Amino acid sequence: MxxxxxxxxxxxxxxxxxxxCGEKLLDKLPDEINCSEIKVKWKPLQTLPGRIYAEMVKEVFDKKGIPSLVRSTFFSSAYGTRGISGDTTTIFVPEDRFEECEEIITQMFNHI
Ligand SMILES: [Zn+2]
Known part of the structure; x- marks a missing residue:
């Protein structure tokens, strides 16, 4: 990826x-390589309607010291219309912290 x-x-x-940002994409990030080296089992938490939500969630997880991966799918990115049609973001968290994360995310979106 x-x-x-x-x-x-x-x-x-x-x-x-x-x-x-227009940056050329790389095959892997050094951080991601480290993550797979320590054999974290990533579990997809939830598909969010956009990256803004994912950023908010990731920030909360970061504060709690929970590692997370954000994976975005931009269906129409090639045409520069991101956000208009399908723009979904999925957050992956370590399997052993999944329930904790699920609770955080539920609480977060109850408050909005
Ligand atoms: Zn970028």
Whole structure:
């Protein structure tokens, strides 16, 4: 999976330039390699309607010291219309902290 070295987002295979900053995507980020080395089992938490939500969730997880991966799918990124049609973001968290994360995310979106 290609990653943007600046925004640290993962993209689908067909995309090779970041739709946010225009940076050329890399095959892997050093951080992600470390993550797989310690054999974290990532579990997809929830599909969010956009990256803004994912950023909010990730920030909360970061504060609590929970590692998380954000994976975005931009269906229409090639045409520069991101956000208009399908723009979904999925957050992956370690399997052993899944329930904790699920609770956080539920609480967060109850408050909005
Ligand atoms: Zn980028």
């Amino acid at each position: 290609p990653f943007c070295p600046k925004c640290r987002y993962e993209y689908v295979e067909e995309i090779d330039v970041c739709c946010d």
